[in-house]
Amino acid sequence: xxxxxxxPIIATILLIAITIALFGTVFAFLRGNMLKQMQENDPELAGxxxxxxxxxxxxxxxxxxxxxxxxxxxxxxxELNVKVSGLGSSDTLVKQVIIDEKKVILEPxxxxxxxxxxxxxxxxxxxxxxxxxxxxxxxxxxxxxxxKENSQVLNIEE
Numbered sequence: 001x002x003x004x005x006x007x008p009i010i011a012t013i014l015l016i017a018i019t020i021a022l023f024g025t026v027f028a029f030l031r032g033n034m035l036k037q038m039q040e041n042d043p044e045l046a047g048x049x050x051x052x053x054x055x056x057x058x059x060x061x062x063x064x065x066x067x068x069x070x071x072x073x074x075x076x077x078x079e080l081n082v083k084v085s086g087l088g089s090s091d092t093l094v095k096q097v098i099i100d101e102k103k104v105i106l107e108p109x110x111x112x113x114x115x116x117x118x119x120x121x122x123x124x125x126x127x128x129x130x131x132x133x134x135x136x137x138x139x140x141x142x143x144x145x146x147x148k149e150n151s152q153v154l155n156i157e158e
Contacts, residue, residue, distance in 0.1 A: 045135050045145035051075045052131055052147055058154040063118035065127070065156060069097055070111040077106040078134040078144060082116065086125030093120055094132075105134075127154040 006014070053073030059066050071077055082093040096103035097112035106112060116127070130151040135143035 045133060045143070046147075048075045048133055049131075049145070049147035049150055052077070052133070052150045054129075054131060054150065054152065056129060056152060056154055058127060058156045060156055065116040065121055066113055067116065067127070067129070067154065068111065068113045069106060071106045071108050074108050075133055076108065077131045078142070079105075079132045080114065081130040081132060081146060082114075083128040083130070084116065084121055084124040084126070085128070087123050089123070091120065091124075127156070128152070129154060 051074040053071065054077070055070040055072055057068045059068070067082075069077075069080070077097070080095045080097070082095050084091050084093065093116070095114040095116075097106045097110075097114055098104070099106075099110065099112040104110075104112070121127075128151055131147050132144050133147060135145065
């Protein structure tokens with residue numbers, strides 16, 4: 001009798017390989033989501049959002065928009081997420097404040113500016129700015145926290 005099919009040993013090896021592959025995929029997915037959740041829900045950094053104070057003013061200068069920023073709070077601002085939106089589309093830009101022609105972390109009581117180019121603002125009507133703060137340096141990476149509750153919508157002055 002000539003039977004065709006997989007031998008029991010090969011079938012067992014295939015089942016083990018498929019199980020390991022599925023476990024690895026699930027582990028990688030869950031690990032990525034857990035790390036993201038831990039970064040986004042850092043209670044220590046989230047508490048610092050209450051100490052943020054920002055004053056901003058946007059002026060159109062030629063084809064660009066120059067946004068002046070002052071840190072009136074007690075927490076350094078690492079960077080700013082700038083969401084430009086309009087006509088059914090939106091883009092999020094990451095901007096650092098410029099002081100004396102250098103991009104810097106905006107310390108308390110400091111002021112500076114950043115520029116939104118004509119290309120970045122093309123066909124857009126609204127600018128929403130959200131501050132991003134940073135935690136202590138760990139393993140050569142900066143732990144960032146976006147303070148969504150501190151977002152501000154800007155009006156552009158001509």
